[in-house]
Amino acid sequence: MSLKRNGRLSRREMLKALSLAAAGSTTLSPFLAGCRQAQQTPEDVERGLRRDALDGKPRFLIVVAAAGGASIVDSFLAVRAGEAGLNAARLNTFPDAQVQAVANSPFRAVRVSNPRLGSIPVPVNTDQLAFVNKYKDDMLVATSVGTSVNHVIAQKRSITGNAAWKGRTLQECVALQWGQGFALPNVNMAVGGFGERGTDTSMPASVYAETVTSPSLWPLGLDGSRGVRGAPARAEVELARQARADLEASSVFGATFQDSDALKRWNAQRAEGARLEAQDLITRLNVIPDLPPRVPLSQYGLASSPDGARVRQAFPGFFDDPFQAQAALAFLLLKYRVSVAVTIGPDFNVTLGGANGLANPPLAFDFSHNDHRSGQAFMWARLLANLDQLITLLKAEPFDPATGESLWDRTLIYVATDFGRTRPRPDNAVEFGSGHDLNNGFLMLSPMVKGNTVLGGVEASSTLCYGFDPRTGTPQPGKLESNEPDIFSGVLTAMGADLSGSGLPDASAFKNG
Amino acid sequence: MRPERLLALSSLAVALSGCPGRIIEPPVPPIVVDTPDAGSLARSARGNLRFKGPERLQADFAAALELQPSDVCTELGQYQCATFVHNVALGGVDPYGPGLYESSGITAVTTPLVIDRLAWSACTKRVDLDLLAPGLAQVFRGVPMSNGKLTNPEGQEVSNLIVDLTRRALTRDPYANEVTRYVKLAKDLEATSAQPARAWMQSVCFAILSSAESVFY
Numbered sequence: 061m062s063l064k065r066n067g068r069l070s071r072r073e074m075l076k077a078l079s080l081a082a083a084g085s086t087t088l089s090p091f092l093a094g095c096r097q098a099q100q101t102p103e104d105v106e107r108g109l110r111r112d113a114l115d116g117k118p119r120f121l122i123v124v125a126a127a128g129g130a131s132i133v134d135s136f137l138a139v140r141a142g143e144a145g146l147n148a149a150r151l152n153t154f155p156d157a158q159v160q161a162v163a164n165s166p167f168r169a170v171r172v173s174n175p176r177l178g179s180i181p182v183p184v185n186t187d188q189l190a191f192v193n194k195y196k197d198d199m200l201v202a203t204s205v206g207t208s209v210n211h212v213i214a215q216k217r218s219i220t221g222n223a224a225w226k227g228r229t230l231q232e233c234v235a236l237q238w239g240q241g242f243a244l245p246n247v248n249m250a251v252g253g254f255g256e257r258g259t260d261t262s263m264p265a266s267v268y269a270e271t272v273t274s275p276s277l278w279p280l281g282l283d284g285s286r287g288v289r290g291a292p293a294r295a296e297v298e299l300a301r302q303a304r305a306d307l308e309a310s311s312v313f314g315a316t317f318q319d320s321d322a323l324k325r326w327n328a329q330r331a332e333g334a335r336l337e338a339q340d341l342i343t344r345l346n347v348i349p350d351l352p353p354r355v356p357l358s359q360y361g362l363a364s365s366p367d368g369a370r371v372r373q374a375f376p377g378f379f380d381d382p383f384q385a386q387a388a389l390a391f392l393l394l395k396y397r398v399s400v401a402v403t404i405g406p407d408f409n410v411t412l413g414g415a416n417g418l419a420n421p422p423l424a425f426d427f428s429h430n431d432h433r434s435g436q437a438f439m440w441a442r443l444l445a446n447l448d449q450l451i452t453l454l455k456a457e458p459f460d461p462a463t464g465e466s467l468w469d470r471t472l473i474y475v476a477t478d479f480g481r482t483r484p485r486p487d488n489a490v491e492f493g494s495g496h497d498l499n500n501g502f503l504m505l506s507p508m509v510k511g512n513t514v515l516g517g518v519e520a521s522s523t524l525c526y527g528f529d530p531r532t533g534t535p536q537p538g539k540l541e542s543n544e545p546d547i548f549s550g551v552l553t554a555m556g557a558d559l560s561g562s563g564l565p566d567a568s569a570f571k572n573g
Numbered sequence: 574m575r576p577e578r579l580l581a582l583s584s585l586a587v588a589l590s591g592c593p594g595r596i597i598e599p600p601v602p603p604i605v606v607d608t609p610d611a612g613s614l615a616r617s618a619r620g621n622l623r624f625k626g627p628e629r630l631q632a633d634f635a636a637a638l639e640l641q642p643s644d645v646c647t648e649l650g651q652y653q654c655a656t657f658v659h660n661v662a663l664g665g666v667d668p669y670g671p672g673l674y675e676s677s678g679i680t681a682v683t684t685p686l687v688i689d690r691l692a693w694s695a696c697t698k699r700v701d702l703d704l705l706a707p708g709l710a711q712v713f714r715g716v717p718m719s720n721g722k723l724t725n726p727e728g729q730e731v732s733n734l735i736v737d738l739t740r741r742a743l744t745r746d747p748y749a750n751e752v753t754r755y756v757k758l759a760k761d762l763e764a765t766s767a768q769p770a771r772a773w774m775q776s777v778c779f780a781i782l783s784s785a786e787s788v789f790y
């Protein structure tokens with residue numbers, strides 16, 4: 061390789077050098093992960109700055125958006141009246157028998173029985189014990205103090221850690237880290253602030269969420285012509301597209317607006333669309349069955365997903381209950397390697413269905429304004445029932461036959477929520493309303509989190525949660541400062557994301573192993 | 574003006590219009606514009622293109638093809654594409670369900686596919702209506718066919734139809750290279766399609782309606 065007189069490489073030499081570099085990186089790439097591991101100093105390991113090996117395999121994040129304020133002291137950190145002393149009657153404590161201990165676990169499980177849900181004549185009979193017993197080894201609860209009691213703002217902060225990393229959402233971070241090569245790395249079906257984009261606009265367009273509002277019917281839009289009655293056959297469709305492409309390549313419009321970001325994005329998205337069609341996602345992601353006349357799939361040349369039957373069995377209310385439809389679609393998006401980050405969650409609307417005729421109360425967890433205890437119990441039961449079905453599907457799905465990993469082994473479920481609820485109640489009231497409170501906690505579920513663990517704790521005399529050291533996990537009674545970045549970092553740390561340059565706090569306490 | 578004179582003038586105007594209550598515009602002769610040299614075109618300095626969004630797209634497609642907006646596209650024959658199933662993919666909002674009060678302002682990965690579906694659906698609807706009742710045809714008319722094929726793909730009638738479709742969808746006359754390319758498409762389809770004339774009508778309509786020029790402003 062020689063230099064030009066001016067000391068620079070000639071174009072040919074430059075190409076040769078780049079080729080050599082590319083070949084070298086391919087050959088060396090298996091060793092680079094090892095190098096990365098080797099770069100960790102004993103001090104890093106001691107301080108908990110662990111980095112996972114870049115094994116090239118994706119990890120998945122499911123954000124379950126518990127809209128309205130899912131209270132951690134109405135579930136896994138509930139307080140018994142007998143523990144709260146003199147304040148018990150005026151705080152959100154439970155009769156001792158309703159707060160069940162979970163064997164060999166720091167978690168608790170609440171049992172509630174009430175003949176009605178606020179003014180809605182629907183009985184509420186719920187018990188969280190079975191779920192906690194089943195999943196405690198994959199459960200982590202981290203206490204939290206937020207910075208907003210406005211729903212939309214708090215929702216967004218629960219997924220950005222209050223702009224902990226350049227305003228990126230967790231889902232965008234995961235899509236950036238593991239979503240390369242995925243058709244739709246980040247799919248978001250949740251409400252309000254949970255559905256918003258982050259504020260870091262410097263990332264590739266593909267990491268920003270694809271918003272889905274009608275999960276049962278949305279897959280129909282994953283092909284440009286199939287299912288359109290009377291549309292030409294695929295070969296003819298491609299001829300028409302080719303004619304369009306030929307003309308657009310030299311069109312006056314294209315030449316005039318060639319610098320337009322919108323047009324550049326549009327052309328790139330057209331190419332992505334072809335990838336979606338090639339994966340037959342209009343079939344694979346289609347949960348709905350062929351049920352004419354309501355759902356005449358076969359009459360339109362369409363079919364249900366090969367996994368349709370078992371997904372519908374897990375989520376029988378998929379057609380009428382958006383949350384079940386979202387969970388069903390979330391599983392298929394992961395199974396078919398379409399997405400690495402999926403966000404689902406109940407919305408604020410009434411949904412009819414289920415055993416008692418009501419699947420979702422108005423305002424979801426925020427129904428607590430009307431009837432805190434029953435509202436929380438109802439919504440936690442709804443959430444946990446669907447999580448149970450989703451995790452069961454993920455556990456049954458092989459991920460890598462070579463290692464025996466299931467899809468669940470590489471998935472983290474983060475139950476995000478707006479905020480907690482205020483603790484006071486009228487003396488010994490069983491039916492009472494609550495407001496928004498910054499003090500709360502978050503549930504995470506995954507084999508990747510430090511299971512059967514509570515980070516932080518509850519001060520029984522006030523039922524307020526106190527904080528913890530995110531690196532060591534040491535409880536810090538009396539700590540009530542905001543820790544949104546700790547939670548944000550905890551999710552990514554548990555997943556083994558590369559946080560280089562993020563400035564995020566060390567949250568090694570969240571990680572398994 | 575005296576009332577009887579006003580009445581007489583009004584009657585005359587109606588009589589001259591040829592049809593009471595409807596004004597017929599004189600037909601504009603088909604025009605094919607010379608293809609400009611790409612190098613001679615000035616780039617837009619701001620390049621501020623905006624996507625039309627669900628309501629405008631549905632209305633424009635309907636107006637171009639003389640369809641009712643609700644007939645432009647339905648999924649499985651019953652769920653409205655633009656206003657329900659694919660509303661958000663087309664840049665719409667959904668305040669009552671997911672609390673989506675503002676459009677993202679940018680197109681999504683699935684948007685081009687949804688546009689294709691809208692275009693195929695609307696074009697197929699119009700073509701089938703016109704071929705079913707040629708005497709009442711609104712758009713696809715006057716093109717000689719035999720045995721499902723265009724009698725003469727290079728004929729003036731085919732060119733006129735391309736002009737008409739371009740005017741309807743893009744409110745301009747076509748360039749010569751566009752007419753040439755769509756004539757080539759007709760020949761390509763003859764080799765692959767069982768119903769080449771119908772497929773060509775659908776395809777030209779699709780290519781124009783789903784073009785970037787049609788969906789941005």
